[in-house]
Amino acid sequence: MLGIDPGLTRCGVGVVEIGAGRRVRFVHAGVIRTPPADPLEVRLLAVSRGISALIVEFAPAAVAVERVFAQHNLRTVMGTAQASGIALAVAAEHGLPVGLHTPSEVKAAITGYGSAAKAQVGNMVMRILALDEVPKPADAADALALAICHGWRGSVGFDRHPAGAAQPAGAGGGETPAQRAWREAEKSAGKRRVAS
Template structure:
């Protein structure tokens, strides 16, 4: 199964592609960053992110997409850009009928390092080791995107022994994601 991980951002949107095989074995395919200039108009920046993600979806034909779940941060401007980039990724994946997994930063850190509060350096080091790379992928956004893809593959509830058109065998939600979804439902009432 091929998984595209997206660490959403408006200035730097990290992207990483892995292949998942039986026994939780992962193989590096691609990593990079979609960049936009903060001085460009917002609509042009969003279009650039959309085009970049579309190109990756076309080139690598993933079976699933993993996106970092957006949380409120102290900097409203940062969280808005992150949310906008995340929405683009979710929309493009849905348009192609791809399975999407949303993962919190702590879920990703726990899946990759075994510790939900791991530092970025620890996550990057483990991504490098898991994928058998010579160096930590740079910038950190690319390493984070690969970590998201690995987390999704390891926790996403997919049958990695099935064909490239693998279907989810469970809901794919972690207990934390189910709790988050339930909390969102309660707030909406």
């Protein structure tokens, strides 16, 4: 599973292997960096080549990308959106399915709380992957969180129902608090998308 935290100056990337029983194994984490002084097209090409090289090297089954939301800083959101588009295009070029996840969905999946602080997410990623320290920079930790979130989504019994809400497979609960928080975060994100 390849997670991508899109960005133009630093594009976080993280690869994990998802096993039975929600077991997760760390494979790779890092960032694709592009110099702000370079022309935009050169920077986007560097992001594209970096993601493509990771796909070739690690052969992930799917790609998870953070869903871009408007921010106050227009320049930042434009770069993020452009890098996100590159990530989606490269995944499609390699024939890989893509999952888009909002920050609140990822936080809920990793910590059980959709409004968790970035430091909490990093600490939980460290614990889940049994690492000695929080992955750095934060973009790499966020990419790993995205990969874990998407991997767990496919391996813990979540089904996509016709109404579009993620619900646990089978009747009668069995959800963990983190899964409930995740489902609520997904519902909220769906309402925001419908309203926009």
